[in-house]
Amino acid sequence: MAESSGINSFGHHGVMKIAVVQAASSYDKPANRELVAKLVADAARQRPDLVVLPEAIMFDFSTEAGLVAEAAEALDGEFVATLRKSAVEHGVAIVAGMFERSPDQHRPYNTLLAVGxxxxxxxxxxxxxxxxxxxxxxxxxxxxxxxxxxxVPVGGLKFGLMTCYDLRFPELSRALVDAGADVLVVPAAWVRGPLKEHHWTTLLTARAVENTCYVAAAAQNGKKYCGLSQVIDPQGVTVASAGEADGPAFAELSADRLADVRQTNPSLKNRRYTVSPRS
Incomplete structure (x- = not known):
């Protein structure tokens, strides 16, 4: 865990600023790259340390066979180059979702990339x-x-990466916290539907409370997806929310708050079960 008091590498008195950005991607890769550059630039005006973009912001999901595979790129492709350029230009770390080529040419990976x-x-x-x-x-x-x-480390905090449907599996979030994560980062394209929004908000809160950690969720919105990007603190308090609108929501993450909650509610120390993920 990061330092619980004093001034450290990520800001005054253990505080860093994060932006969760809500937007919808399309099937136009160049337009999506332009969108990413704009979203980061807009969020950077508030000088966050980290900008989190949604899952699949490089290219939207498709039911058309082969379309996602055709869109997939390597980690040295144009999409990652856009992230790197935006990060350097605005002095912010970025997490964003893409489709990455895999050994199976017909089925790429659904990948989150973290850039310093x-x-x-x-x-x-x-x-x-x-x-x-x-x-x-x-x-x-x-x-x-x-x-x-x-x-991954950003400043003085550690961020555990998980994607959308991963949220329904608490063993992953616990494995991330056991690996040192202070914050769970959850880019998503959470599909709308009966009770789906309720599941999204409930599970985000549960992951924060049960792990006494921050949760930062950046979701796609629009006609297909529910939006509701938000940041939740270790006591389950929503400290920032984007609702359904496009754009960023900002929150401050406090190492003091994290340490205080974990002292008040030492559930991680009080565990009797310790289960490692299956290999």
Whole structure:
């Protein structure tokens, strides 16, 4: 865990600023890259340390066979180059979702990429739990990643990466916290539907409370997806929310708040079960 008091590398008195950005992607990759550059630039006006963009902001999901595979790129492709350029230009770290080429040319990875403010690659998380539910089968088009937690440092905090449907599996969030995550970052394209918005907000809050950590969720909106991007603190309090509108929501993450909650509610220390994810 980050320092609980004093001035550290991510701001005065253990506070850093985060932006969760809500927007909808399309099937036009160049237009999506322009959108990403604009979204980061707009959020950067408030000088956050980290900007979180939604899942699949590089290219929207499609029911048309092969379209997502054709759109997939390598980690040295144009989309990642856009992230690197925006990060350096505005001095912010970025997390964003893309489709990454895999060993299976017909099924790419659903990948979250984390880029540092200097343009360096901090980490890549390939979605573990594919959305084979609610009448959809993501595994028809995408390949799942290795079952391993991915945690990246930004400033003085550590951010655990998970994607959309991963939210329904509490063992992943616990594995990320056990690997040192202070914040769970959840880019998503959470499909609208009966009770889906209720599930989204309930599960985000549960992941924060049960792990006594921050949760930062950036979701796609529009006709297909529910939006409701938000930041939740370790006591389950929503400290920032985007509702259904486009644009960023800002929150401050406090190392003091994290330490105080974990002292008041030491549920992580009081555990009797410690279960490692299956390999």
């Amino acid at each position: 403010a200097d343009g360096s690659l901090l980490g890549a998380y390939r979605k573990i739990h594919l959305y084979d539910a609610f009448g959809y089968k993501e595994s028809d088009q995408l390949m799942s990643g290795d079952v391993a937690p991915v945690v």
